[in-house]
Amino acid sequence: MLTGIDTSFFYALAAGNPAAVEAWENRELLTSVLCFFELKKRLLKGDLQAWPTVLEDIAKAVEVAPVTIEAALQAGQVAHGTGMPAFDAIIVSSFAEAGCEQILTLDHHFKLFTKKGLTITILSN
Numbered sequence: 001m002l003t004g005i006d007t008s009f010f011y012a013l014a015a016g017n018p019a020a021v022e023a024w025e026n027r028e029l030l031t032s033v034l035c036f037f038e039l040k041k042r043l044l045k046g047d048l049q050a051w052p053t054v055l056e057d058i059a060k061a062v063e064v065a066p067v068t069i070e071a072a073l074q075a076g077q078v079a080h081g082t083g084m085p086a087f088d089a090i091i092v093s094s095f096a097e098a099g100c101e102q103i104l105t106l107d108h109h110f111k112l113f114t115k116k117g118l119t120i121t122i123l124s125n
Helices: 007-014 018-026 033-044 054-061 069-082 086-098 108-112
Strands: 002-005 028-032 063-065 102-105 119-122
Touching: 002 086, 007 018, 007 033, 007 054, 007 102, 018 102, 028 033, 028 086, 033 054, 033 063, 033 086, 063 086, 069 086, 069 108, 086 108, 108 119
Parallel strands: 002 028, 002 102, 028 063, 102 119
Antiparallel strands: none
């Protein structure tokens, strides 16, 4: 099962969240190219100091979804219709376009996106 993981997933993973660790070790994972932007920005602020190779590790371990025109257009509809932040709307639309069956996140507003065959799972902190 292809599972989408957003930026918050990596914070859960770094914190040892059991569901995040299980997914990292056992699932086919897809993240968004936008997660690299968000993580790089946080690294520059001093976050994730305990995981200095996070970007390299992600690039080696998971598939990375690009932002396509179709996903961007869908994201515009999602953001407009739900009030979801733009980056998250783009990420969730990219995951849906790629055929993810599940998304793992800490962000509750991902639940605003609904699509048949796609489950949004909120990881506990």
